[in-house]
Amino acid sequence: MKKISILLLTLLAQLTFANEYDWSKTGHRTTGEVAQRHLTKKAKKAIAEILDGQSLPLVSTYADDIKSDRTYKEFSAWHYVNFPADKKYTDVAPSPYGDIVLGIEKCMAIVKNENSSKEDKAFYLKLLVHLVGDLHQPMHAGREEDKGGNDIQLQWFGKGTNLHRLWDSNMIDDYGMSYTELADNLPAVNKNQIKEIQKGNVFDWVEESQDLANELYNSVEVGEKLGYDYSYKYWGMVETQLQKGGLRLAKVLNDLF
Numbered sequence: 001m002k003k004i005s006i007l008l009l010t011l012l013a014q015l016t017f018a019n020e021y022d023w024s025k026t027g028h029r030t031t032g033e034v035a036q037r038h039l040t041k042k043a044k045k046a047i048a049e050i051l052d053g054q055s056l057p058l059v060s061t062y063a064d065d066i067k068s069d070r071t072y073k074e075f076s077a078w079h080y081v082n083f084p085a086d087k088k089y090t091d092v093a094p095s096p097y098g099d100i101v102l103g104i105e106k107c108m109a110i111v112k113n114e115n116s117s118k119e120d121k122a123f124y125l126k127l128l129v130h131l132v133g134d135l136h137q138p139m140h141a142g143r144e145e146d147k148g149g150n151d152i153q154l155q156w157f158g159k160g161t162n163l164h165r166l167w168d169s170n171m172i173d174d175y176g177m178s179y180t181e182l183a184d185n186l187p188a189v190n191k192n193q194i195k196e197i198q199k200g201n202v203f204d205w206v207e208e209s210q211d212l213a214n215e216l217y218n219s220v221e222v223g224e225k226l227g228y229d230y231s232y233k234y235w236g237m238v239e240t241q242l243q244k245g246g247l248r249l250a251k252v253l254n255d256l257f
Contacts, residue, residue, distance in 0.1 A: 023133050023134060023137050023168055023169075023172070023242075024168060024169035024172050024173055025061050025064075025179075026172050026173065026177070026178070026179050026182065027133065027137070027168070027169070027172045027179075027242060028057075028060040028061050028064075028129075028130060028133045029057040029058075029060050029061065029179035030057075030179040030182045030183050030186075030242045030246065031060065031132070031133040031136070031242055031245035031246040031249060032055070032056035032057035032058075032059070032060035032129055032133070032179075032246070032249075033056070033057045033179055033180060033183040033246065034183050034186065034242070034243060034245070034246020034247060034249075034250070035056050035129070035245075035246045035247070035249035035250040035253065036055055036056045036057065036250075037183070037246075037250075038194070038246070038247060038250035038254075039250055039253060039254060040254045040257075042254075042257055043250075043253050043254045043256075043257040046257040047125070047253065047257065050111075050118060050121050050122050050125055051122055051125065051126075052122075056129055056249075057179060059125075059126040059129055059130075060129050060130055060133060061130065062126040062127070062129075062130060063075065063078075063079070063126065063127045063130035063131065064130065074097075074098075075098075075103070075127065077095060077097040077098045077099060077103075078098050078099065078100055078102070078103030078127070078131060079100060079103075079130075079131065079134050079140065080099065080100055080134065080140040080141070080142075080148055081095075081099035081100045081101055081140070081141055081206060082141075082142055082143055082144035082147075082148055083141075083143075083144070083210070084143070085143060085210070085214050085217075088207055089101060089203055089206050089207055089210070090203060100131055100134060100135055100140060100141075100206070101135075101202050101203065101206055103127065103131050104128060104131050104132060104135065104202050105202065106124070107124040107125070107127050107128035107131065108128065108252065108256060110124040111124055111125050111128060111256055112256050128249075128252070128253075129249060132245060132248060132249040132252060133245045133246075133249070135202070135205055135206060135209060135245070136205070136209060136241040136242070136244050136245035136248070137167055137168060137209070137241065138167060138209045138210075138212035138213040138215075138216055138237075138241065139163060139164045139167045139168070139213055139216065140209065141206050141207075141209035141210040141212075141213050142164070142210075142213045142217070143213075143217070146163075147164070148164050148213075149162060149163030149164035149166075149167070149213075149216070149217070150162050150163075150164045150165070152164075152217075152220065152222055153222060153223060154166060154220060154222075154223065154224055154225075154226055155223070155224065155225040155226060156170045156174075156226050156227070157174070157226075157227050158225070163216065163217070163220060166226070167216065167238075171231055171234070171235065171238055172238060174231070175231075175235070182239075182242065183246070186239050186242065186243045187239060187240070187243065189243070189247075194247055197243075197244055197247050197248065198247055198248055198250075198251040205244075205248060209241075212237065212241070216234075219233075219234070
C-alpha cells in the first residue's frame with residue numbers, strides 16, 4: 001500500500017508539472033537547430049566542450065525534462081513572465097520568484113563567469129537554450145489573470161485545449177514535421193535580415209512577444225472551435241518566432257563565447 005501511495009504521488013507531481021506548457025519538444029529543438037547552424041566556430045568549440053559534445057537541439061528540452069524533479073522547483077517561474085497588456089516589462093516590479101527575463105540574465109552571467117564550474121556552466125547553458133526559445137512563444141509573455149492563456153479554454157479539431165497549449169504544442173505537433181524538417185523549411189533570410197532580427201536585447205524581445213500575445217488574445221473567443229483556418233492564418237507567426245528564437249539564441253551564445 002505504501003509503494004502504491006508513493007507511486008500515485010509521483011504520478012500526480014508529474015501531471016502537475018506537465019500542465020506548465022512550453023514550446024513542444026519539436027519547437028525547442030527547432031530553435032536549437034537554427035541556433036546551432038549560426039554559431040561561430042569559437043562558440044561551437046566552447047559549447048561542445050561545456051556540453052561534452054551534446055548539440056543545442058538535444059539539450060533544448062532539458063529545462064522541461066527536470067520539471068518532474070522537485071529539486072528544481074525554484075526554476076519553474078523562469079519559463080514565463082506575466083505583466084499587464086498596457087505596461088512594459090520594466091514598468092512592473094519583478095516577481096520575487098523570478099521570471100523568464102531574470103532567468104535568462106542569470107544564466108548568461110553564470111555561463112560567462114570564468115570562475116563558474118564546468119558543471120554549473122553546463123546546467124545554466126542548457127537552461128539558457130530553453131528559455132530563449134520560450135521567450136519567443138508569445139503566450140509566455142501573457143497575462144497573469146489567465147495564466148498566460150492557460151485558462152482560456154478552446155476546441156482544437158474537436159478536442160479540448162487552451163490558448164497557451166495551442167501555441168505551445170497543438171499547431172506545431174499537428175503540422176507533422178520533425179525539428180530538422182522545420183528548420184530546413186523556415187523562410188529564407190539573408191545576412192542583413194539576420195542582423196535585423198538579432199538587434200536588441202532580452203527586454204526588447206519580451207515586449208515584442210507581449211505585443212504578439214495581445215494580438216493572440218484577440219484572435220479567439222472562449223470555447224471557440226478552431227482548426228485549419230486558424231492554422232492557415234497564424235502558422236507564419238509560428239515559423240517566424242521559431243526562427244527568431246534560434247537566430248537570437250545564436251547571437252546570445254556567440255556574444256558569450
